[in-house]
Amino acid sequence: MHQMFLLIGLGERGGSGVPKIYSGWRSQHWRPPALYEKPEPEQTLLELRMLDLLPEGVVEQLRERFGVRFESLEHTARLILATAAIERVVSHNRLLEICDTHAHDLSQLLTRLVREGFLVPDGRSRGMIYHLPGEQLPTPEQVFAGPLQSSEHYAGSSEHNRASSEHNAGSSEHKVELDMQRNDDGCLLSDHIDAPLIDALDRLDAGFREKLEILAEEPRNRERMQKDRMQQVIITLCKEHYLTFNVLANLVKRSPDALRQQYLNGMVKSRQIQLAFPSKPTHERQAYKAYVGGQDEE
Helix, strand or coil: HHHHHHHHHCCCCCCCCCCHHHHHHHCCCCCHHHHHEECCCEEEEEEECCCCCCCCCCCHHHHHHHHHHHCCCCHHHHHHHHHHHCCCCEHHHHHHHCCCCCCHHHHHHHHHHHHHCEEEEEECCCCCCCCCCCCCCHHHHHHHHHCCCCCCCHHHHHHHHHHHHHHHHHHHHHHEEEEEEECCCCCCCCCCCCEEEEECCCHCCCHHHHHHHCCCCHHHHHHCCCHHHHHHHHHHHCCCCCCEHHHHHHHCCCHHHHHHHHHHHHHHHCCEEEEEECCCCCCCEEEEEECCCCCCCC
16 A cells, blocks of 8 residues: 555555546546545545446447457447446446546547447537437336325424315325235335335335334444445345335434535445446435445445
């Protein structure tokens, strides 16, 4: 590690080895290193994640799908398609974090991949995302099949409208419940996603809810935790099912927005957890599950 910082020029014997470190990571198809500073405590950090950006299994699937056309693509184009296969959707901003490519060149490459049938665009302007042809992306509307207000997060506002809506509540709620099937634990079941989804703690079986609260006991009882420890708790909670970010925030006793900004967004990018609705990453009922490929190595 000391030699590594000498190469960067931060040690006692200065050097210019940053390109060597970056080229080494690039040769292994790992996520590019990140060098940044933290004011409190005063630190200079070099983040080296050995996250394989071109897993052999994914590359083989792309070869089977596109044949010799995939073989003829340059490295960056292959990297884009592999990321789309793993994360289900990609965006221009996301690819800038992964690819060693200028923004303008990346835009041109994405346009070419769309034109040649490797990617399908969805959305407009800065909200544009891309996915592989034939990819069926679930939406919250398909999974929840009912009003988008959750019973926990919007309980206060629902009280205000209760009097005016009682006349129609019986029939509409009955229909929604028929559409939204749940397992014995109280998790939501849907053919559109690959695992049960926990959208409200008050719908869960008491024993199952207690089990989740025990798993989250440390953050529930501590206002401050090491980041990696909190990440591990989140992964454990999301191991076998999706949890909406409001449910996660409730379990670990954190603000939903803070949890998303400080933990969930970064964990999605590092492929520790995955989105239930990748085409709508900021949706109010987004849910998260531990990434099926496991954690990347540090």
